[in-house]
Amino acid sequence: MQNFIAQHQSRLAKNFMRNVSRLGDWTEHFALGITLLAIAWWRGNKKWTRIFLSMLLAFALAGAAARVVKIASGRARPSVKTEEVWSGLKFSSNYNAFPSGHTAASAAFFAVLLLANWRIGLACLPIPILIGFSRMYVAAHYLSDVVCAAILGILCAILVEHFLRRQIENRTSKIAN
Template sequence: MTVHSAVQLAFDGSTIDGSLFTSITNFARDTTWLNTPMEVWTNLGLGVFAILMLMGWWNARRRDTTAMTLALAAPVCVATAFAVAEVAKKIVAEVRPCRSLPHDYFVAACPAPSDYAFPSGHTTTAAATVAALFLLDRRLSAIAAIFAVLEGFTRVYVGAHYPHDVLGAAIIALPVAFLTSLALRRYATGLIDSLSRGVLRPLLVASTGAHAAY
């Protein structure tokens, strides 16, 4: 199948919330002074979620094995949610807004035709981080949630995704990441406990003393 015919068969998401998408991109058109900051944040802002996971790991070194298991599980949870979202993206095959609504205002460049829209990969990463940190550190999870909302909004603001792409990403990522975190806490704690007694101990335990209470 050629790329052209594949695009013709792809799903047109503008029929769901195209008017809301246009309202937001019209706001982007009227706030051009925000365009560059929003475009920079929508990509580089993902680094914030990596930093929050690193903070979770650093703090877990002063806690117990269960906390460290959850900390090390966080990036696995995010990767798992992202993989599930990528499968959904191929199945739904929703064309990007820039192809369905070419006359709207777009801050971001239009991706290749085979780069589908639903669900938003950036939002998947953000929402998965929220869920991955929930059992480890509620404060870090709450901070991640605030940045996740901002990340989702910027994806629509720059014209990369419809609102339902962002919502769908959260609906997929939150339970997948949370359940993965639960599973790894249950089944990987023993492995982490063994590793913490070996050469990796400095990375897993802050001191030579006993673990702090969870």
């Protein structure tokens, strides 16, 4: 994949992918999530308030999990010329390639939306896919970093959705009794 991307680079595409990659930063997703959460809460819509809160929780969980794995794996980014061996914990961002935090967080954020409302979630699905591709295009990650990050994000979304659904069911059953 890296060779294919290297052979098909252009200045316009590289600038576009850098901007897409920035959209995967935690601040953009967090700002969107907080804004949507505030609007849903202000309008009194409990369903969407829960969904947007779940999106933020899954996003945070995936980001934290990805960070822990990054430090533990110490995998060098494609732009770093080094031997492919594990040499201990690495705190340098040059050695924090696996998994892609941008992709994990974005996949978790939008996977919750897909689980809650498949039509809206499906429409938003290109966002984490494009963010993952952009991370490879700018030579920040390998394909395996992005794929594993997407899986991590989806698992975090399922975990958060399951936990919150269980909390709501417990609260509902206590009220009914």
